[in-house]
Amino acid sequence: MELEAVTEAVEARRDELTDLARDIWEHPQTAFEETYAADRLIGVLAERGFDVEVGVGDVETGFVARYGEGDPVVGTMGEFDALPGLSQRAGGTREPIEEGGNGHGCGHNLFGVGSLGAVLAVADAIDAGVEGSVVYVGTPAEEAGSGKTYMARAGAFDDVDAVVSWHPGWYNAPTKGSCLAVDSYEVTVRGESSHAAASPEAGRSALDGLQLLNTAVEYMREHVPDPVRLHYVITRGGDAANVVPPEATGEYLVRAPSRDLVEEVSDWFENATAGAALMADVDVEVTQTSGIYGVRPNETLGDAIRSTMAELGSFSVDDPIADELKASLGDVSDQIAELPEEYRDRAAENAYFTEPIDALDAGETGSYSTDSGDVSQLVPLGRMTTATWPAGTPPHSWQAVAASGSTGTEGMLYAAKTIGGTLLRLLTDEELRAEAVAEFEERGGADYESPMPDDADPYELLGVERPDFEPSVDVERTPAGTADDD
Ligand SMILES: [Zn+2]
Secondary structure (H helix, E strand, C coil): CHHHHHHHHHHHCHHHHHHHHHHHHCCCCCCCCCHHHHHHHHHHHHHCCCEEEECHHHCCCCEEEEEEECCCEEEEEECCCCECCCCCCCCCCCCCCCCCCCECCCCHHHHHHHHHHHHHHHHHHHHCCCCEEEEEEECCCCCCCCHHHHHHHCCCCCCCCEEEEEEEECCEEEECCEECEEEEEEEEEECECCECCCCHHHCECHHHHHHHHHHHHHHHHHCCCCCCEEEEEEEECCCCCCECCCEEEEEEEEEECCHHHHHHHHHHHHHHHHHHHHHHCCEEEEEEEEEECCCCCCHHHHHHHHHHHHHHCCCCCCCHHHHHHHHHCCCCHHHHCCCCHHHHHHHHHCCCCCCECCCCCCCCEECCCCCHHHHHHHCCEEEEEEECCCCCCCCCCHHHHHHHCCCCHHHHHHHHHHHHHHHHHHHHCHHHHHHHHHHHHHCCCCCCCCCCCCCCCHHHHHCCCCCCCCCCCCCEECCCCCCCCC
16 A cells, blocks of 8 residues: 555656756766755755755755654765766667767666656655655765765654665665775875986885885785685886886775774785885875775564565566667676576567566675775665666666666665655654664674775865865855754
8 A cells, every 4th residue: 555655656746757867867977976966955945844954964965855744864975976887878779979089887867766756656655744854965976975974874764764775786685795995095106206217226216115015915816705806007117217216106005894804904905015115215195085984774664665676576678778778788688697597588588677586686796895894884775776777787887877877766765665655654654663672683783994094085085176065046055164963
């Protein structure tokens, strides 16, 4: 009964939500610069009567929108940042709209709007007498910059009882697994330039320092526990081979299933930077550019999502673009092999695979990282994916961009219904809420301390200019530097 009301509320807004997703897709902006998407989403929420606060966590395009009075409080998140270099038209063949331009290769245009559809439906239910509140947390900069970290530590999730969120994908299922925590570093090495042939003794090579550090990282790799991943690139090595490089820079990542292990390996890495500096007789400066937790799973919420999907059933996508996109992917049997055997033929034969299935990753730690990890340390977090893309489509591909701007909206509406239905159940089912909280406590409870230094400036660290963001509608603003850290 409840789910029926949610389905109707989403269907009533089908055109509005579809147009909005397309509009954001047509204005792709990357991490921390997503003023267009944030403004459009805030506009709809404010018009519907949500109280909106922008600039949360000192992130200009981060916002929290709230509807209803008092407890319980349930919430969802909306991402809306695009990726650089992935410009692509909404058609079945590879063709950028603007060579080298941005594109929604992770479907975050659908992500933000699908979550919006969910909270609008829950707001209708609250109007009809359901007790409690619903919160939409607009979280910028997922692809780079870890926007949620800054919002989480500023208290954006503090009074929320449970969060249900999603990500575009190519099948409908809850996500029950964990993933890796990560620390990122930028290392700048400074030496002394000189003529590489005439006066090498006068020089100290910054590149040598960096290469010694990379050698240390290679040796570390053998002696860290198996799930630890260490990655690096040299972003600047020098300008000319006949000049001893005075400055060199590199980027480093340390990933592990737990924060403790990340921090242990990070300490070792920082010691290695000091060692490299001594060996090459150069100066080394290390800046931590991000630090996030792995996801703490919540199977109770995963099961609730699964049963909502079971009630909704599947949906169909009927568009020649879908068939062209599927064909363009070529052989996707490896991806489809992730599915239980009984579904593989259907996923191989049809453009879209839309039957809801059980989580594919229960009990596993995925080899990826997301800033949703921080949220999952603060509040029970249910996660899911829906079939917004043809079966087997990899994220960050041109096909993902094309589908996110065309046939992906059916999967987005399905996400809106699933999240809306699950949030409504959480509002009305005290037992389910208690169970989700009990599992959260069992897995460690709220024990969150942001790994990022207090004075870390997200814009400076990512190297983007702080946008001058003034939403078109009148909303509350968090004054800069007054993050609520109680
Ligand atoms: Zn994504």
